[in-house]
Amino acid sequence: MQVLEREAEPRTAESRAGGLHIRTLEILDQRGLLDRFLAKGRPRPGAHYAALPLNFADAPTRHPYLLVIMQSEVENLLAEHAAETGTVIRLGTELQGLEQDPTGVTVELADGSRLRAQYLVGCDGGRSTVRRLTGIAFPGTPATMTAMLGDVHLTDPPDHDIFQERREHGNFSVLPFGPDWHRVITNEFDHVADRDEPVTLEALSATLRKIVGTDFGMHSPRRLSRHGDAARQADRYRDGRVLLAGDAAHLHFPAGGQGLSTGVQDVVNLGWKLAAVVNGRAPEALLDTYHAERHPVAARVLQNTRAQTALWRVDEHTSALRETMADLIGMDAVRRSGGRDHRDRHQIPHGRGRRPPRQAHARPRPRRRPRLRTAPPGPRRTPGSHRPASARRRRHRLARPGRPHPRPIHRAQRPRRRRRAHPPRRARRLARQHRSGAGPGHAPNRSYDMARPV
């Protein structure tokens, strides 16, 4: 396997993800990698949903916390693991063209050379070249606001942490992120930046002064970035031998920090399937389950980031809505309803009466033969009448060959079954929904990423 990376150096300078959520921690744990991440990160018992505090300390998992860790650290640790498994990472190698045929994909590189592979996975970010060359559509909603982020030094920092403080023109955060630097974030709702506008310290400073009235004496930026709340998703994750994962497949506002975690979960879902197909252990159709399982998950992530940016607006109606949301999130039953979905292995939304789509790789279940209950010839029993266990045993003895053919018992005549000690799963689920007030039609699958991402 080869990884092609356009950048000549590992990325350390860009200010992006600052945390990993529960499901991603569980996946890293399954792979035996979590300890390295824990050594570089800092667990926090909760996250937020549109800046409303969300605590998941009692989530049903071994890792009920957000792991605060910089994306550059995550990338370094994953690169270290890739090297251990013999994966070649080719830095400074840009893909510019691709062609696929029934046996593989030919990739054209910026230096004019070509590579041949059985499959190609485009993990090349929101402006994915692979997605464009494959002609996969990327529909969604455009940006309605502008966020800026800077890791900067402050000569006059505030005397306390500020997180998403709301003012007339937007909200802002000032958080200590290192011994001598702060992360400053602004969300402006009355300005949509042009993609070509330069991202400068002056621009961040001007925005902060517009929202707060001061820039806290910011200088010497380590990193600066800008993003909007455009939310888009590839309409299919697979085109023949080309697949998409991560931001190439889904792009959204980093509300709750869900992008990196969703991408990691994508590739964990895809990785073993590709290995099984390439090694001839599974049919190609297995790869279609990747879209079936992961597309709905990112669709929900997009939905909850749209909801979060809507809740960030600073008008009075939104303030009222935020209070209602804060009350709801404070309720244990509401908060825990996210945990139910979090345990859903593939996180596929399914409502009442709908099962998650069957996976192509699962072995077909043998058809059950209808159970025919038999009764000895004799007078009909009245419905509901009690039949002792000894009589039931005798009924089976009577059904042996050589004896007169037993007569099927009508359902209403069957002896009443003893109530099982544990109610069946469906009944337990309905009872749980009833207790939580969610109602049986409630579509679960609210992943923890929502207030986190994972």
Ligand SMILES: Cc1cc2nc3c(=O)[nH]c(=O)nc-3n(C[C@H](O)[C@H](O)[C@H](O)COP(=O)(O)OP(=O)(O)OC[C@H]3O[C@@H](n4cnc5c(N)ncnc54)[C@H](O)[C@@H]3O)c2cc1C
């Ligand atoms: C401000 C901000 C904060 C965020 N916070 C969080 C958070 O707290 N938690 C979280 O989970 N997520 C967060 N995210 C989202 C997260 O950063 C992204 O989801 C994640 O980086 C996506 O990873 P990716 O590998 O899919 O794409 P990218 O990180 O965009 O990587 C794509 C890579 O492909 C390379 N590439 C592109 N084109 C080519 C080509 N033609 N040939 C070769 N290589 C190419 C690029 O150089 C790049 O290295 C945040 C994002 C932002 C902007």
